Amino acid sequence: MRIELKPFQENAARDLLQEITFAQREVRLKKPQAIVLSSPTGSGKTVIVTQLLEWICQGGEEREGDKKAVFLWLSDSPELNAQSRDKIARQSSAFPENKLVLIEPPFSEERLQPGTVYFLNTQKLSKTSLLTRAGDGREYTIWETIENTVREQPEHVYLVIDEAHRGTAEDRDRKTANSIMQRFIKGYPEGGMGPVPLVIGMSATPERFEKLIEGANRTKRQHVINPDDVKQSGLLKEKIVLYHPQEDQPADWSLLELAAKRWKDYHNKWDKYCREQHLEQTVEPVLVIQVEDGNAKQLSKTNLDDVVKVTERAIGKLPDAAWAHAFQEDTDIEAGGRKIRKIEASKIDGDRAARIVLFKMSLSTGWDCPRAEVMMSFRKTVDHTLIAQLVGRMVRTPLARKVEGNELLNTVALVLPHYDEDGLRKIIRTLNNPDPESGLAVEVADASELVTVRIDASKETCIQCYQSLPSYRIERVPKMSSIRRLVRFARYLSMDEINLDMLDDVKGLIVRTLERELARYKKNKAFVGNMSANQEIEVAETWIGYGEEDGGGKSKKVTVKATEENIDDLFARCGRSLGEGLHMEYWRAREGGDQLRTKLELIGLLMEDDTMERLEEICGGRLAELQQKHELAIRKLGSAARERYNVLKRIAKEPEPENLLLSPEMEIKKEGTPWEKHLYVEENGSFSAALNTWESRVVDIILEDTSVIAWLRVVPRKDWALCIPYDKENEKHPLYPDIIAFRKVKGKIVADLLDPHGTHIDDAVEKARGLSAYARKHSGDFGRIDLIIVNKNGQVKRLDFNDERVRDRVDRVKSREHLEEIIADMG
Structure with missing residues (x-):
């Protein structure tokens, strides 16, 4: 592939x-x-x-x-x-x-x-x-x-x-x-x-x-x-932003102008992002405009001349090639002084010149355009199901991954001038509960209820501090052995010109480890590698690469005649078990000897569980060393390259930490109380949020501390949200702490992790253990790591997991009642 x-x-x-x-x-x-x-x-x-x-x-x-x-x-x-x-x-x-x-x-x-x-x-x-x-x-x-x-x-x-x-x-x-x-x-x-x-x-x-x-x-x-695996993968956009008139009055052309300006905003942000990330091709967003049907006298009841005029008034004059239509008519058309060419629905995404596409009802089978970021419809409320289906095909991400550091590029804009409240509710209901053909449910936000917040540039040191904190991505993904992850990591280092020799070095390490294991096993007369090629050998009936999902069990063994043909077959299986062509690396390293014996030796080695365990240990250790050594170089890479390295962390058998990247701006719901000192602010310098009682109490305490210079409310499941793994029912789950506070201590910025969390919640014990395990690894990155309880009287109890005594007791906690005892005793 x-x-x-x-x-x-x-x-x-x-x-x-x-x-x-x-x-x-x-x-x-x-x-x-x-x-x-x-x-x-x-x-x-x-x-x-x-x-x-x-x-x-x-x-x-x-x-x-x-x-x-x-x-x-x-x-x-x-x-x-x-x-x-x-x-x-x-x-x-x-x-x-x-x-x-x-x-x-x-x-x-x-x-x-x-x-x-x-x-x-x-x-x-x-x-x-x-x-x-x-x-x-x-x-x-x-x-x-x-x-x-x-x-x-x-x-x-x-x-x-x-x-x-x-x-x-x-x-x-x-x-x-x-x-x-x-x-x-x-x-x-x-x-x-x-x-x-x-x-x-x-x-x-x-x-x-x-x-x-x-x-x-x-x-x-x-x-x-x-469906959750698809949502976590980054293949789909996170949110649909819905624009509609606030009053029952004509709004067609003003909302078309808004749609065109929104497209221009996408265009500028994609251009900036792709240049900064050194992507080979710039993503060129598409504005799709759904016009009304026509009749025998006119191509469409919507005035196509005005569509062109209003659009270009908002974004500037475009070349003819930028305009296209997907009408049933198979010829080019003239409108607004523009020659608008015919394009098939299935060709829109691959046609990089296409920027504005007009259509009626024709975007159905074959319609698949991740570049379509904005849709404007002149049609009436009765078409809500069709529009929901069309939008469901627009929510694919153009890069087949989420865009880190820019929330707008993870959204789609839908502009509907002719939809009343009932029609809008139907659209939202359909998008929230789509039929399987229309796609998966996506968050729908009313643009009139949103406000844009931006990072407070005066708090740059806090931003850098947050982005250096260790965070985890908990995803339902098949796991990969450390052997394969190490080879891929080394290949990426070579591809990104960080270390051109690393791939050869890593392969050499694995071959040398196999040779050492061979020398050790040769002392055992029963070892299959000592058998001659015409004897019977024991082989695994089912081979599973070590560390792969569903692997790890002992193989069932059967006896076969060691002919040249089945030795070649079993040797090929060794290659698929090790991965990355490592069986051939081993064979080439021992070139000149008995070829059949070399293959038999590797077959026998991989039949021994100790061999794979030793390889995993060696490769896992080397991978950790390389990750630490090249961390700064990897951070300087473009987003697509960095994502490759992050994926290798997510498919490890145990979660591995990643660094975070805050979005420079985002759209949030206008609600709640204005707060001071937040990392994200509106134009007036405040941040409004509807915090619950416990969160409000914690923020009040934060703001009373004169050493606190900023704080951040963590929004669960956002790419920039700090995430901690915890175990429940033999699976990893994500914990998003509510608040990160930043204090200035002796001229340095110190981050405090604060999580108001009730002991009455079902997973309170598991989350407490998760905080404890996180603190054991990363306490040096924080001033405090606090589980916070606010009782009925407003009294605040805090467990600081940076205290080893707290961790030791929480690690042994058996029940919610037991946890409450610890909080009462040590909080």
Whole structure:
């Protein structure tokens, strides 16, 4: 792959690959199979399946490559097929352009070719289609081609059914598409084609895919992606900001002007961000404007001349190429002195010249544009469901990750001049509880209730202090061994020109460790590496890379004849177990000796649990050293490069700390009491927040302390929010302390972590232990780390976890009552 998958995506592809292995065994026994990827809109289904196809074709994750693999990608839309093909071409390193074939007349082949992905859509499969009829030089119908391919190698033909979002497609069109798709699933005797035995379905609504295979007597195997994993991944924007008129009066053009200015703001901020982060390409945001339908006399009831005039009055004159339309009309149009070119919905995101796109109802199937940051609609309240669906396709992040240090670039703006209160409520309700095809729930904020706050520049020393504090990201991600993380870390150092020799150094360290382990094991006569190549050896029936999720158990061993062929196979498995081509590094380091014996030695070494444990220990220690040594150099990198290193921390078996980056500005709800000395302030220099009783009491105490120069209210789940891990029910959970205060002590800034937290809350004991564990590691970074209780009389009790005696007692706490005793005794 040319891109790095999110951990949940890689995990999904890995699970699907395992299901494919099981399914192929059943196919050999004449039992048809269906593997289903149930994945929310916006989660990157195409990316996941592309990785799966690469692994099937080239091998990976404990599986040999399938040199006979043929892939048939079926959807109900030519535009969707073209979009999928373009995505695979951009993302995959395994399938060059000539291996991505759109099946169109006059296609006629006896069989489909291995190593190729063929794209076919149901609209090309009607009885009148040239593909379904022989003659005029075409010897084979598409049905015969598929049947010939499947009959020859049934377990090597993979049918991918793309059950993608269809927007407002008519029921009649859906039924037609479904009946054609079912020919592949149930067979089509009229065309001479039997059922394709191995089907991979990808859908945001698995129920509809299940209807497709209903009655087909197929074994169904399913991988379901958790929506929370998608939200945590950074693939989706955090918030939709809704603009609408406050009174029932005409506001079309003033709100269009507002939308254009908002787009200009996005444009400027993206330009600044991309330059500062040294990104190869600048993100060019798109303003999409939904106009009203037309009639026989006019293209649209919305005055398109005024649309152009008002937009350019707000943002300046744009080149003709910046204007485009996605109307049903297939020709360019004239409006406002501009030539507005035709563009297909699926091409908008890839067309870097497009800045302003006009459309009516046409952005449905194929509409997928992370660059669309602002949407303005001239349509009326009755279209709330359609608008919610469209916005659901806009909330993808352009960089496929959150933008640190700039909250605006993690939002989408929606401008609705013709929506009354009831219509707005329906929009918000639909966005908060979307159907699976529209995407996941996203926070919706009313722009009229928001105020912009910015960092108080006079408190720069406090900002630097906060950004140096250790914080953790607690995510549901598959974990990776220290061996692989170390090699990737070294590769990143080389890529970023921090240390060009580090990758070779790290590989050398691992090879030397293996050689030392070999020398130690050779003293044991029973060691498999001492066996000659024609003897029987014990091997693991199931190999799992050490440190990988679900790993760690002892392997079940079976006995096989040590022939040259199965030694090569087991050696390849060593490579997949170690990862990063390390088995070949070991082999090359011992080049010149007996090649079979070298392979046998490595196979035997990795069968010993002690070997992997020792490697993990050595690699984990070296990784920690390198992280500390190069921390400052990594901080100076652009955001995309820094994020690679942060991901390596998040996939460690135990959470590792990261540094924080505050956003220079953010939009918050206008509510509550104004407070002094906050790090973020409005134009008047104050910060308004609706604090609860305990929080208010703590802030009052903070502000009474003359050494306090600033404080920060931590907003949970923000990228810049300090986060502490705690254990509950054998899982890591995030704790966000409410307040960080900054004091000036002997000329230096000292940070205090203050968390007002009731003992009556279910997880109070676990959070207290989490604070204690955090303090044991990081007490030197804080003046105080306090758990604060305010009793009914307003009396404040504090447990300072920087006190080792407090930590020792809290570590042994068994219940809430026990915790309350400690607070009463030591608070």
